[in-house]
Amino acid sequence: MKRLIAGAALALMGLTGAAGADEYPERPIMMMVSYGAGGATDFQARIVTMTSGNEDALGMPIAIINKPGAGGRVGWNWFATQADADGYTLAAYNVPHFIAQSIKGGVQYSTDSFEPIANWGADPAVFVVGADSPFNSMEDVVAYAKENPGKLTVSGAGLFVGHHIAALQIDQASGTKMAYIPTKGGGAAAMKAVIAGEVMGGINNLSDAFRAQEAGNVKILGVADLERSAFLPDVPTMKEQGLDVDNSSVNFRGVMVPKGTPPEVIEKLAATVPEMFANTRVSKKMEAGGSPMHIMTRDEVIEMWAQRQQTLNELLAGL
Amino acid sequence: MEFIYYFGDVFSPLSFLLLLGGTVGGLILGATPGLSPTMAVALLIPFTFQLEAVQGLILLGAAYTSTVAGGAVSAILLKIPGAPANIATTLDGHTMAKQGQGARALQLSFLASAVGGIFGVLLLIFLTPVLAKWALAFGPSHLFWLAILGVTVIGTLDSSSVVKGLLSGCIGLWLATIGFDDIMGAQRFIFHPALGGGINIIAALIGLFAIPQVLTMFAKGRRNVGAEVIEVQRHSILAAVRELFSRTRALSIGTLIGSIIGLIPGVGGQIAGLVAYDQTKKFSSEKDKFGTGHSEGVIAAEAANNAMVGPSLVPLLTLSIPGSPTAAVLLGGLLIHGIFPGSDLFDNHPDVAWTFINSMLIGQVLMCIFGLYVAGLAARVAQVPQSVMAAIVLSLSVFGAYSVQSSMGDVYVMACLGIGMFFLERFGFSAAPLVLGLILGPIAEANFIQGSMIADATDGRGAYFLTGGLNLFLIAVVLASIVYSVWMELRHRRYTTKEEAQA
Numbered sequence: 029m030k031r032l033i034a035g036a037a038l039a040l041m042g043l044t045g046a047a048g049a050d051e052y053p054e055r056p057i058m059m060m061v062s063y064g065a066g067g068a069t070d071f072q073a074r075i076v077t078m079t080s081g082n083e084d085a086l087g088m089p090i091a092i093i094n095k096p097g098a099g100g101r102v103g104w105n106w107f108a109t110q111a112d113a114d115g116y117t118l119a120a121y122n123v124p125h126f127i128a129q130s131i132k133g134g135v136q137y138s139t140d141s142f143e144p145i146a147n148w149g150a151d152p153a154v155f156v157v158g159a160d161s162p163f164n165s166m167e168d169v170v171a172y173a174k175e176n177p178g179k180l181t182v183s184g185a186g187l188f189v190g191h192h193i194a195a196l197q198i199d200q201a202s203g204t205k206m207a208y209i210p211t212k213g214g215g216a217a218a219m220k221a222v223i224a225g226e227v228m229g230g231i232n233n234l235s236d237a238f239r240a241q242e243a244g245n246v247k248i249l250g251v252a253d254l255e256r257s258a259f260l261p262d263v264p265t266m267k268e269q270g271l272d273v274d275n276s277s278v279n280f281r282g283v284m285v286p287k288g289t290p291p292e293v294i295e296k297l298a299a300t301v302p303e304m305f306a307n308t309r310v311s312k313k314m315e316a317g318g319s320p321m322h323i324m325t326r327d328e329v330i331e332m333w334a335q336r337q338q339t340l341n342e343l344l345a346g347l
Numbered sequence: 348m349e350f351i352y353y354f355g356d357v358f359s360p361l362s363f364l365l366l367l368g369g370t371v372g373g374l375i376l377g378a379t380p381g382l383s384p385t386m387a388v389a390l391l392i393p394f395t396f397q398l399e400a401v402q403g404l405i406l407l408g409a410a411y412t413s414t415v416a417g418g419a420v421s422a423i424l425l426k427i428p429g430a431p432a433n434i435a436t437t438l439d440g441h442t443m444a445k446q447g448q449g450a451r452a453l454q455l456s457f458l459a460s461a462v463g464g465i466f467g468v469l470l471l472i473f474l475t476p477v478l479a480k481w482a483l484a485f486g487p488s489h490l491f492w493l494a495i496l497g498v499t500v501i502g503t504l505d506s507s508s509v510v511k512g513l514l515s516g517c518i519g520l521w522l523a524t525i526g527f528d529d530i531m532g533a534q535r536f537i538f539h540p541a542l543g544g545g546i547n548i549i550a551a552l553i554g555l556f557a558i559p560q561v562l563t564m565f566a567k568g569r570r571n572v573g574a575e576v577i578e579v580q581r582h583s584i585l586a587a588v589r590e591l592f593s594r595t596r597a598l599s600i601g602t603l604i605g606s607i608i609g610l611i612p613g614v615g616g617q618i619a620g621l622v623a624y625d626q627t628k629k630f631s632s633e634k635d636k637f638g639t640g641h642s643e644g645v646i647a648a649e650a651a652n653n654a655m656v657g658p659s660l661v662p663l664l665t666l667s668i669p670g671s672p673t674a675a676v677l678l679g680g681l682l683i684h685g686i687f688p689g690s691d692l693f694d695n696h697p698d699v700a701w702t703f704i705n706s707m708l709i710g711q712v713l714m715c716i717f718g719l720y721v722a723g724l725a726a727r728v729a730q731v732p733q734s735v736m737a738a739i740v741l742s743l744s745v746f747g748a749y750s751v752q753s754s755m756g757d758v759y760v761m762a763c764l765g766i767g768m769f770f771l772e773r774f775g776f777s778a779a780p781l782v783l784g785l786i787l788g789p790i791a792e793a794n795f796i797q798g799s800m801i802a803d804a805t806d807g808r809g810a811y812f813l814t815g816g817l818n819l820f821l822i823a824v825v826l827a828s829i830v831y832s833v834w835m836e837l838r839h840r841r842y843t844t845k846e847e848a849q850a
Contacts, residue, residue: 065389066669066676074393075683094389095752097544098527105543106754134527134534181804187532207804212529212793216675220612220668224483227801239667243689313396316685 052115052293053088059283060111060119062103064096067214068151068233068319069281073120075313076148076305085304086297090118099186100125101135108137113286115293118145123280127336128188131344139337140287143294144329146301147282149314150322152253152275153194154237154263156222156246157229166198166250166269169229173204180206183218183230188344191218191231194252194277196343201271222246233279234259235318252277259320276339280322282329298326350472353701357709362405365398366706369409370713374721376410377417380557381747383430383549384414385672392680400684400696404703407680409710411673412656416460416714419649423452424728425740427557427747431548431617432652434782435624437556439637439644446640447580449726454587455642456649457718462591463602463650464711467657470606471664472704478658479665482610487798488812490614492821494791497618499828500625501780501787508775509836515776519784522546522764523792530796541756548617550748550757551764551785555778557744558765564737579726584719590642597627597643601650609655612662612670617786621779623651629831657707664688664700 063069077090095103104126111117130138157163173180184191187210195208211217215233222230223245238259240246250266253275266273305323314321376387391410395403418429423440443452501516502509525536526545537543604623627647628637637644662670667689669675681688692700748761802811
């Protein structure tokens with residue numbers, strides 16, 4: 029009997045030994061998206077992982093699992109506390125969302141709970157107004173906000189998401205205070221409020237705002253990023269319009285694994301995943317959907333996370 | 348009339364095959380507990396990567412229409428509403444199935460779905476520009492009053508007494524507050540990590556409707572095996588068609604309410620069936636029969652939830668704003684092919700737009716034919732012995748609750764709510780008002796807070812919530828609904844006391 033157990037133990041050790049970095053991955057991989065099916069993050073995650081089964085990528089398909097709820101907190105809580113750190117459980121991150129949430133508290137994760145792998149997209153926040161609005165530039169908006177403190181209603185997708193951060197930065201840069209109205213139901217509900225005239229302006233995703241402008245429903249007055257967007261070459265950045273707003277509110281999307289994942293697995297993923305994002309089939313689909321791509325390697329993401337942590341700590345300290 | 352020109356595209360071999368596959372697959376997915384229309388459509392999106400835009404959308408459109416109708420199958424046969432849209436169908440539908448009339452209930456539900464669905468799509472075809480303005484007219488204050496209107500029907504919905512109905516409605520409203528509040532950022536009643544995202548509505552539906560039933564079946568034990576085998580009556584399709592058109596009131600109220608409510612972004616699908624059921628009951632000459640297996644209840648609920656499909660796409664197709672979760676998923680399906688909904692869609696890709704809409708029209712007919720074909724067979728589920736049935740429903744419930752977001756937390760929530768509901772039912776409370784509270788709570792609350800924030804920054808809460816034509820109209824309807832309920836309750840009491848005195 030003892031021999032049998034010893035034999036089984038040896039066999040098991042042999043098995044685990046064989047499943048080292050060379051063999052990884054030997055079965056399909058799961059990627060958790062902490063927003064609902066059909067949302068922008070889910071939609072992009074499905075596109076950027078569609079080639080993972082190719083020989084030159086991971087050689088194994090990635091299946092998307094949705095765990096939506098509480099603005100992403102449910103999924104990330106699960107990922108930080110319950111996900112297996114074996115390289116077969118990945119998750120999509122949204123910065124600044126999860127960092128801002130960890131600063132405000134009430135969640136079980138922080139940047140230290142996760143290991144970034146690579147970044148695939150960057151969706152800047154933009155300031156939109158209805159097509160028939162009297163505002164034609166950020167200058168008009170700030171002037172109105174200065175004359176009527178607290179009266180300029182601005183919609184956004186929720187609290188402590190990129191939209192909210194952008195609103196706080198505009199407030200800070202212009203020395204005004206806008207009435208930020210978070211909506212339940214994400215960016216689409218916030219955009220509807222702008223188009224229907226329920227609010228005077230709104231902060232929304234560049235990709236969604238671009239579509240709405242194409243349809244003739246809104247005007248885009250400014251981009252909260254360091255450079256103009258290729259989708260909107262005519263729209264100036266906030267900085268160009270005299271507002272000191274950097275790219276802290278840009279919604280970065282990428283892939284991460286839980287802390288404790290074997291280093292050789294992280295290495296392999298960090299080497300392969302950015303290549304996979306760079307596939308032309310992926311970029312074509314992403315461009316068709318109006319989703320801006322921005323591929324960053326693991327080291328670049330680590331640096332970006334640290335920067336965000338610092339800026340958000342300062343920005344949210346007063347709230 | 349442009350749409351007729353594109354009908355040919357729907358019937359090209361590959362397109363029609365996809366349409367057929369989407370419809371049949373959608374019915375099966377819809378009948379599976381826990382797989383809501385939104386999830387079914389989301390599951391199909393990756394398949395459309397390989398298809399042309401038109402074909403991909405045909406698949407998605409067909410799946411959307413038939414999953415909504417397919418939800419009725421599990422609602423009627425197993426008393427598990429597949430989605431919030433099917434709650435009202437369980438009230439009379441499942442009672443009919445228990446009486447051996449499952450075939451009749453299913454036939455009526457598919458026929459009513461097809462009539463409602465076709466009307467809804469026709470509205471989408473002919474009135475889209477007008478309807479788009481109407482969809483935008485509903486701001487936070489109007490949605491708040493609309494949710495309050497929903498609250499006023501809680502008391503009269505499927506309960507032995509108004510007080511018990513209101514009490515279970517209140518429990519539902521309380522349950523709705525659990526979780527992170529998106530607008531104020533507060534954490535409420537999160538005493539277990541499974542509750543972080545609030546109570547998932549699908550898991551709650553399965554728990555509240557299916558679990559008490561399973562427990563009742565188990566509680567009976569083996570005592571009366573054989574004594575309760577239900578004789579499943581055959582029912583001819585022709586008779587079902589005839590019955591449907593003799594119930595024109597239920598059919599037209601269901602269709603109209605479904606179409607109107609379906610338009611309103613963010614509210615539509617969830618409450619269309621319940622509101623239609625309640626209104627049909629109020630206008631019916633046979634009020635007392637509702638809840639005891641009355642066909643009007645099934646017709647109204649199913650006509651409404653399929654009528655809502657067409658109009659719910661209006662905000663998406665014209666303004667590029669998804670008005671419902673399923674519409675958001677469809678938006679993804681469009682974007683992946685580089686098509687932006689909005690004026691671009693109808694101007695530059697009319698073939699895509701109209702073929703998609705046409706496929707929904709044909710899909711309704713196919714769904715109806717296939718549904719009628721399987722109705723007779725499916726109804727035999729009622730003959731399964733109760734002990735076996737209880738085990739099957741229980742495993743389907745666990746599977747359904749888990750599959751919503753692959754989380755055991757939802758299974759715990761389902762089990763707790765189910766066991767709680769089992770005891771509440773013993774005291775004469777019922778699940779429908781509780782669920783309505785759970786659905787309406789967040790709508791009323793979020794819109795009130797949002798409205799107040801806007802009002803505080805602009806012209807004050809009083810003016811914001813209490814002035815304006817649409818607000819006043821909705822307030823008037825709310826008051827009328829309350830007065831009517833009170834009046835009916837008083838009249839009912841007088842009658843019952845008289846009868847009791849005579850007896």
